Amino acid sequence: EADIYQTPRYLVIGTGKKITLECSQTMGHDKMYWYQQDPGMELHLIHYSYGVNSTEKGDLSSESTVSRIRTEHFPLTLESARPSHTSQYLCASSGAWMNTGELFFGEGSRLTVL
């Protein structure tokens, strides 16, 4: 059973607000990821981290930022939310010692910006 948690699950906010989506995992995984998914569409990688103090932008450009100060924690921040940021954000992690490198996903944070 994967142990990766995201909060909030659902968030409705107004334009211009700053928001932080939290993601924590208790599996000791070194690698963590943020994917963005619109309904019926593919997942797009927006950020990833290979360890503490390591963050990189993914394939899809995003105005969000991330930090990795602790192994288990990988929050995503939007400084000024806009309606175009409305989407589902999925956090995932994987461990270097795993043969397949499969991803374990959190349940997602569904963001609506009015």
Next chain:
Amino acid sequence: GQNIDQPTEMTATEGAIVQINCTYQTSGFNGLFWYQQHAGEAPTFLSYNVLDGLEEKGRFSSFLSRSKGYSYLLLKELQMKDSASYLCAVRDNKNSWGKLQFGAGTQVVVTP
């Protein structure tokens, strides 16, 4: 990068078999994954192929042909709970471990 193609939707009856095809183009290949995603939920890992051939796990099997850039996921003895989106994802060897490129998913609808 990769271009990943899979059908948008498939419908089958309970107890039947459904085969979901996935084709991909990649500059380098280092593994193909299948995930299941129920509406509003997180994707969950189903299978992994890195060598050619068939991998079987209970009612689910996945096949890979690297030379053809082709995989399929076979779902046998379909149950109503199998109604979900099935995502094909590829890892290429340019990317570091774990970065996956996902297809848009195939929505499987199981009817009574």
